[in-house]
Amino acid sequence: MAHKHQSDLYKFHRPRINLRETPNPLKEESKACLRRLALYRSKPPKLKFPRSRCAAVLVALFVGRMGDLYVVLSRRSASLRSFPGDTSLPGGKVEPQDRTIEDTARREAFEEIGLPMDRHKAPLLCxxxxxxxxxxxxxxxxxxxxxxxxxxPILNRSEVTSLFSHPLAAFLSSESPFPHDPETTELPYHSYDDINWRWGRYSQSGEKERKIRMHRFLTGREAGGVKPVFGLTAAILIEVATIGYAQEPEFEVEAPDQPSQFERIVCAMKYTEHFREAQREEGLDPDKVPDPAKFRDHSRRRSNRRRRIRSRL
Incomplete structure (x- = not known):
């Protein structure tokens, strides 16, 4: 069976949201955050990704009683083979029936936590x-x-043990949003590890090994066995909060000379065998993937786009 053209995955309807319809009144900063997210438009990928290596996660925001924005997080089942017990966002791999990457995220959220796929109940922001x-x-x-x-919520217990929420703005802060929690006073709310990038020397021999910064945020529920928000989930939520609140985090997001996400994607497609095999199976030529070094400034271009959004409000 021929695979659907990869670019079709990244076609979306333009959201129209009436912020007066939220269940709880919004704070002004929350309104501005949602408007910025609704204005954000990522550029279509410059490469054709192999569909079998694509996945999506759903960042489901809601308005708390005091008008702040929260994100829904899940605790993965301890019986899962990959990342058991981790704190995560609902998500998974693209399936043949998914028309767009948005379909993937919504389907996975429905299967894992029972979030209805009705786009009126949970409209797309970006x-x-x-x-x-x-x-x-x-x-x-x-x-x-x-x-x-x-x-x-209707939890699929084979995948998700529990659900909880966390303030979106807290992913920009070094200070805990739970200042009176004994667990968070003994340990730093935010911390990070810089790990070696596997493909850090792909472009030329003798190049200094590069690092990737992995962030960690306490949830305030660690005493009950909930793991911190870490790694990919933390990186995604830092990005969502940075776009929405139009401010940089209180900490350095990236390690010095850290490869951009797109540079890492291009590198995996060019050098990782399972990516190369997936491309060949879908009629793509992995040998035509460009030099990853061409995308070393991709993070800077993304930052410039965020600044343009800020100037429109």
């Missing part, structure tokens, strides 16, 4: 540029706003 997940999958975040506060 789709971010893709992230590289440990050289295995190209993961695209899809951001929606839950407008129906009567929704109740």
């Amino acid at each position: 789709v971010l540029e893709p992230f590289m997940a440990r050289d295995q999958l190209i993961v695209t975040p899809v951001v929606v706003l839950i407008l129906d506060n009567t929704l109740r």
